[in-house]
Amino acid sequence: MAQVPRDADCKVPPKSASLGLVPAALTILFRDAQLIAVDKPAGLAVHRGWARERDVAMVRLRDQLGARVFPVHRLDRATSGVLLFALSAEMAARVCASFAAGKTDKTYLALVRGVPPEEILVDHPLPPGEDTHAPRVAAQTRIVRREVFGRYSLVEARPLTGRLHQVRRHLKHISCPLIGDVNYGKGEHNRLFRERHGLHRLFLHATRLSLPHPADGGQVDIASPLPAELEAVLQALREGT
Numbered sequence: 001m002a003q004v005p006r007d008a009d010c011k012v013p014p015k016s017a018s019l020g021l022v023p024a025a026l027t028i029l030f031r032d033a034q035l036i037a038v039d040k041p042a043g044l045a046v047h048r049g050w051a052r053e054r055d056v057a058m059v060r061l062r063d064q065l066g067a068r069v070f071p072v073h074r075l076d077r078a079t080s081g082v083l084l085f086a087l088s089a090e091m092a093a094r095v096c097a098s099f100a101a102g103k104t105d106k107t108y109l110a111l112v113r114g115v116p117p118e119e120i121l122v123d124h125p126l127p128p129g130e131d132t133h134a135p136r137v138a139a140q141t142r143i144v145r146r147e148v149f150g151r152y153s154l155v156e157a158r159p160l161t162g163r164l165h166q167v168r169r170h171l172k173h174i175s176c177p178l179i180g181d182v183n184y185g186k187g188e189h190n191r192l193f194r195e196r197h198g199l200h201r202l203f204l205h206a207t208r209l210s211l212p213h214p215a216d217g218g219q220v221d222i223a224s225p226l227p228a229e230l231e232a233v234l235q236a237l238r239e240g241t
Helices: 015-019 057-065 089-100 166-173 187-197 228-238
Strands: 027-031 035-040 080-086 105-113 119-123 140-149 152-159 204-212 219-223
Touching: 027 219, 035 057, 057 080, 080 089, 080 219, 089 204, 105 166, 105 228, 140 166, 140 228, 152 166, 187 228
Parallel strands: 080 204
Antiparallel strands: 027 035, 035 080, 105 152, 105 204, 119 140, 140 152, 204 219
16 A cells, blocks of 8 residues: 655654653554554543644554554544544545544443443433533434443443534433543442452443445444453453452
8 A cells, every 4th residue: 555655744753752662553453545443542632632742643653654644533532442544635534524424333332330221312412512501412322231230231332423522421411420431420430440440441442433435435344342451340240249
């Protein structure tokens, strides 16, 4: 695959460069001539925000490939899993159009406090961004219960719209707050999982992304396995420990 030359004007050394460290390479889940998807770890931002982080997924992947990459969607910093980039501005525009038109299918796994219905469509308007006083817009998430561990449940969440923190806000709305969520969750349950299971992150993982390929319209399905630290929590819950 031909590589696109780096953009020297946006070259910024990784934050850890001052310490003589090299950021870990991102695991590639899918790659062809137009797209690349990686397994984003929890705690890594997609791109530079107000804090102007230097070690972000976009820069780390660009340096890993030696080519420019173009983000087409976002994952919260605290969320892990499938993160897609385009390898050209033209392909990025096409993928973004697919997201805007609702032609993509995103699936998350989440551990929550409570036992929701076996399946529920949460239809609850949300602010479109960080301004909580902005007019609310339509937001829908389909929630499917997968496993129950006493007062906790593993659920699959499929957002049908793309609002900021949508899955997290919708889980709170149905009184099933996400474990590890310091913004929308419950502190006592977060503390319990930190102390009992060593969980120091949000239990939210983007497991699958499906979309039409921007070049030929064929279906692309990309999957990410549950990280070891989340799998260990589920195993402990299954064993009753």
